[in-house]
Amino acid sequence: MTISTDRLKAMFAAIAVAIEADKDRLCALDGVIGDADHGIAMDLGFAAARDATAALGDDADPTVVFNAAAKAFLNAVGASCGPLYATAFMRAGAAVKGKAKLEADDMVDAFAAMAKGIQDRGKAEPGEKTMIDAWLPAAEAARQARAAGASLPAALAAAADAAEQGAEATRNFAATKGRAARLGDRSLGHVDPGAASAVTVIRSMADSLADA
Amino acid sequence: MTISTDRLKAMFAAIAVAIEADKDRLCALDGVIGDADHGIAMDLGFAAARDATAALGDDADPTVVFNAAAKAFLNAVGASCGPLYATAFMRAGAAVKGKAKLEADDMVDAFAAMAKGIQDRGKAEPGEKTMIDAWLPAAEAARQARAAGASLPAALAAAADAAEQGAEATRNFAATKGRAARLGDRSLGHVDPGAASAVTVIRSMADSLADA
Amino acid sequence: MQTKKIVNDGARAVEEMLQGVLAAHPRHIRAVEGSPRSIVSLNGPRPGKVGLVIGGGSGHEPTFLGFVGKGLADACAVGNVFASPPPDPIVECAKAVDGGAGILFAYGNYAGDVMNFDMAAEMLAMEDIEVRTVLSTDDVASAPPGEREKRRGVAGNFFVFKAGGAAADRMLPLDECERILRKANDQTYTVGVALAPCSLPQTRRPNFEIGPDEMEIGMGIHGEPGVERGPLRTADEIVDDIIDKIFAEMAPSRGDRVAVLVNSLGSTPLMELYIMNRRVAARLADRGVETHATWVGNYCTSLEMAGASITLHRLDGELQSMLDHPCDCAMFRAG
């Protein structure tokens, strides 16, 4: 089954619902090692992405959908996650440029481009306790599963599982750089909020495309 | 028994001890209808009066003692109770001017002068929920008791009892003027802090002079 | 449990604060020699000028001492926390700034302040220094309209002192200064709300109780009870309630001009004050009232109390020119 513009819009709507439900937990996680606003930012961003994509006409192709999501997310949010997710969506759009609908491989490519976009924008390395620790393993898991012949739903489910493990692993990282650097051991034991929200995003993408 | 300068100094010391012990309660009472500082002000004031009178030489007569207390209290406190008690002590000093020691009648006169001084300075009428509601009945009770032949200790004990009743009665006054005027019925049921502290002052005066 | 404060010894908080104030503002103010609670402007007082002496309890900073400076108050007598200064430092202030044209006392209407300033005025009279007194009485909630003279002075002090300071700085005679101060006070209306208590540095205990969802309308700047207590409402509802109370009395006409002060009682942040000001501006515009100037921030606080007050100050040409007159104080500059 191919993914139409409608499916993509529905996917953004599904992420928005999942993130809204997760908002308080994400703020609480961010309260421990950051500034307690991550749930708010993600909620604002995905609500804006949902509204902007929902407003698109039927003639919008997937690239247009991703770009609309990028722009809306960015302008609604700013913060750290704004440029990161905006870049993710723009890269996804660029990865599938010219296609009217997405096949399974296109979607996996788009997914990989998202992870790559987040890394390019934020320049974080794995192990620095950021959303990268969820997104990179997720993209890799999707690619491997697909290479091993998995369906798109199975590949995305594998991605979500990998994201979950990656996010969980951020507990063990003592932040050594940037914002939480001086925290030292006090940052141990806490999941990175951006990694936690990445799991929610990826899981809801997988669920939304589970019958694709 | 006549009251020497030493007895007067001891009386100020006794008031300071009693007020210090009462400080928190007075702040709490003031917190309900005022600004929560009455215990602090009274404590500061009587500690200063004690220190200033204690520092006086043996040649100081009662008027000098009262004046020293007045000045010290006033400069340590300001607030409402500063001018009120300072005026009380100055008037007490004036009432016994020229005497080296105080007889029972002198002390009752001084006591009445204190009440009068407070009223002159503050211009409060009975029933306005101020320390006047304790001081006026106290002065009147001392005068009547003395006129009926009571000893100074008995007269001061009667004054303290009257002050207590007067203070208690302030519960029933809805403040109709000034600071608490708009409180209306909400001021009902609460004892005025200045009336409450007057009871402590007068009771400790009576106790301190109980064997005089 | 005690509340948290950055202090050393609560009993010495005012002394230590004053030392920190003098260290921070050596180009604006000094203490009178031998009278550390008498703070005097370095640049304001001069021969032939009326001396404006303000004062009151501590804990309201920048009121009162922050308003000492050229074009505003010449001196400030500093009391203990929430307590009027005694007469002595008031007298020292007056003597230090006496330019031979008389002294004007201006302060908020509280029993304690009245008694202490009156005693100081009596002492000065004995030294042939003429003193006039103007009490600020802007707190609409503290007494009914018919008894304006019984009202407390709160954040509106700002406009009253500002007018008096300008008049004195223009070398107007004592009568004129007094008249202008009284007029400024007559045209000043404040209502405040409190959300959470402060605590005195000496006790470090909340100075009143208030429920987790409650607010108090009309509470005084020392935590004195207000007119009513009710559930916490939205910013617009709070502003509407305040503005309704003020309009009911001030009865502004279309074309009237006002200055606005949206004041934090301490811990209410600028974000909330500006959200309030949005509604204030809307209400004034609706009523056809022109806003000449607006101040928003911590002007008359109650230590760290949560809450805010709104003051409207109606201007005629004279009051406007007093308001626009420049001043340069330790903690405030304008014009």
Added chain:
Amino acid sequence: MQTKKIVNDGARAVEEMLQGVLAAHPRHIRAVEGSPRSIVSLNGPRPGKVGLVIGGGSGHEPTFLGFVGKGLADACAVGNVFASPPPDPIVECAKAVDGGAGILFAYGNYAGDVMNFDMAAEMLAMEDIEVRTVLSTDDVASAPPGEREKRRGVAGNFFVFKAGGAAADRMLPLDECERILRKANDQTYTVGVALAPCSLPQTRRPNFEIGPDEMEIGMGIHGEPGVERGPLRTADEIVDDIIDKIFAEMAPSRGDRVAVLVNSLGSTPLMELYIMNRRVAARLADRGVETHATWVGNYCTSLEMAGASITLHRLDGELQSMLDHPCDCAMFRAG
């Protein structure tokens, strides 16, 4: 239970605040047409002048938008509470104040701000507007001395922006402005302590937990954890700890000159700040360091967080002249 705030809809708090700000300060600032989050100085920008654009999350008022005005920042991009503004309003700020001499971005060093301002710079480069960026990194507690470039920008922004604004107002070229800003940042050291949390208007829940007797040293202005948590100490002990940390790095010599900022994070009142300043002044005097100027108050807040920070800014002749250069902003005036 939610914390108490005077707001309408938490999600609209920044919009409504901005409306209130614009209503209060119509002689100082305006919003760019069609870009309400881009606040521009009415009097600063002019042809041939470098445009200084600052910005960051809301909730730190008067930082950032209060520092827009003649002699200081030309424009400010306003983010959500504790969130960098997106690139669009930053771009609009730059375009609105572009005088043909280039644009300087100055803001605190946070991942989110860096990404958004960098995207904006890329977008402006495409329109041939030259942009330089200086990050403020004054928060001593946020990274070790060897990694100064990783530190957060906190209250010391004040001195960094002030220097840059003065340089630009004097019509210095972009290179010079950038150099002076960097120098100002290099000479700025801040350490803060937090006693009680703030809460975001959207959640109205305390944004961190702290025990009733605890304080946190080095906490960030968004409640990011600091270097250590310990029992609340006296004002002098707190100041000593902060000054020791700053001196250890700044290593001031006898005869050095500094400017001082004692800043409230929100609800800590002036009384406590001045008590702190008393000790700051004593420590500087002990060390033989001359204090050129002192600011005390709410300059870089964290909504209603309780706590304070101390910033020392070391001056040479050039930085002193930048600091003394007059400025006239919506929420700040000097010189």
